[in-house]
Amino acid sequence: MEILETVFVRNSLVVAFAVVGLTIWISYFLADKLTKGRIHGSAIAIALGLLAAYFGGKATGGSTGVADITLLGGIGLMGGGMMxxxxxxxxxxxxxxxxxxxxxxxxxxxxxxxxxxxxxVGALVAVLYGYTDPVAVTTIGAGAVTYIVGPVTGSALGADSDIIALSVAAGLIKSILVMIVTPMVAKTIGLNNPQSAMVFGGLMGTTSGVAAGLAATDPKLVPYGAMTATFYTGVGCLLGPSILFFIVNAIL
Amino acid sequence: MIVYGVALLSACLILGMLIGELLGVALGVQANVGGVGTAMLFLVLASNSDKFKALVDGASGTGIQFWSAMYIPIVVAMAARQNVVAAFEGGMLAVVAGVAAVIVSFALVPVISKIGNSGTTSEESQ
Structure with a gap:
């Protein structure tokens, strides 16, 4: 067991390649056999990844899903921002x-x-839940933009840490939902050409959500959606603590 | 040489990220503004230009294509390292806010795509 751990930890990134490869192989197998190709293999692989992240987080109490499990630490590097x-x-x-x-x-x-x-939408939900403090409402609204805009806005405005945590949670829900739902609704919203993919990326904005959602819909659309999505967080960080906060402050 | 393509890709990313950071500082925001998008633009320009032919054609190009193909596996790994537990422990407010934002944004995709389409058809007819 100790030898196994040593080898796995020393070669963590290589282990990640093997584990992810196996996951994708299983996913494509399931997509083919169980859904007859109706659900894309990569959609299943992403869903399996999220499921594993849930159990990984539950088991370790860490914040990076499966990557907190010692033997699978390489997943953190492979799925990190740089890669x-x-x-x-x-x-x-x-x-x-x-x-x-x-x-x-x-x-x-x-x-x-x-x-x-x-x-x-995020700010309205916060108001519906009884928040009246402009800083809290703005921070939660910013969280619904992305889970990066939420804390950036919150710390700029001096929001409490529990409000910031809430805004991160709202952003995470959004990101996960975009990953799962995009392939399901792609046809309905006309997401089948580069132009609509760029609009989609700009509207959703969560880079991880857009990246995974488009990958599971049609990998050819990925660059177009990703291109606009990467500007979204910057624009959100720009508007959140400034104009949007002033507007909320004026209304409440 | 495969590494030429990989090096070009890396150079585009680093250059884009630097510009994104500088833009963030210039705008006074604590974030990288469009670094990845700018990097993608550089790669598009390079791969459409004759000057960079040696870095994008043949074996050099396969160095870029490899990383492009590794994209889905990397996204699967990214999904596996999300803080899914925290997302669901945020309580109902977080879930409702996230879900509502996604529904409204999805509904807007066909609307705004139409703006673009009508714009291009009028341009083409001119």
Whole structure:
């Protein structure tokens, strides 16, 4: 057992490659046999990943899901921000400039619309739950934008740590939901071309959610959605503690 | 050489991230503003330009394609390291806020896509 642990820990990233590869193989097998290809294999793999993250978090009490289990620590590196961004940028290889230009305006509109709409919805829910303090309402609204905008806004405004935790939770729910629901509703919302993928990325904004949701829908759309999504958090951090807070402050 | 493509990809990411950080500082926000998006733009420009042909054609290109193909496995690993427990322990308020934001955002996708489409068709007809 000790030898096993030594080998696994020393080669953590390699272990992660093997474990993820096995997970994807099982997922594609299940997608093929159980759903006859109706649910995409990568959607199942992502769902399995989230499920594993839940049990990993429950078992260890840590905050990085499966990666807190000693033997699977490499998952943390493989699925971390650095590798994610590296692979996302790589998907832009082969993207046509003309497609980007076509959706340019709609893409920019979607980023601002997405931040504002998510913020308003989150803030309204906070008010419905009885919050009247402008700082708390703004922080929770910002959490509904993304789980990065929430704490950035909250700490800029001096919100309590439990409100900040709440805003992170709201953002996490959003991100997880986008991962799972996107392939299911893709057809209904017309998510089948580069233009709508850019609008989708700008509206949802959660890079992880958009990245996983589009991967499970159609990997060809990933670069377009990811391109706009990566501007969303920046715009959210810009608007949250400033204009959006002033508006909330004026209303409440 | 495969490594040329990988190096080009890395250079694009680092350059984009630097610009994103600088933009964040300039705007006074504690975040990287569009670093990854800018990096993607650099890679698109490089792969569409003749000057960088040696870095994106043939074996060099496979170095970039490899990482592009590793994207889904990396996303699966990313899913496996999310703080799912915290998301559900945030209570009903967090769940309702997250769910409502997603529903409204999804509903807007066809609406805003239409703005873009009508814009392009009018451009094309001109």
């Amino acid at each position: 994610r961004d590296f692979a996302i940028v790589a998907t832009a290889f082969g993207v046509k400039l003309s497609e980007l230009k076509k959706a340019g305006l709609a893409g920019v509109v979607s980023i601002f619309a997405g931040v504002i709409v998510s913020f308003v």
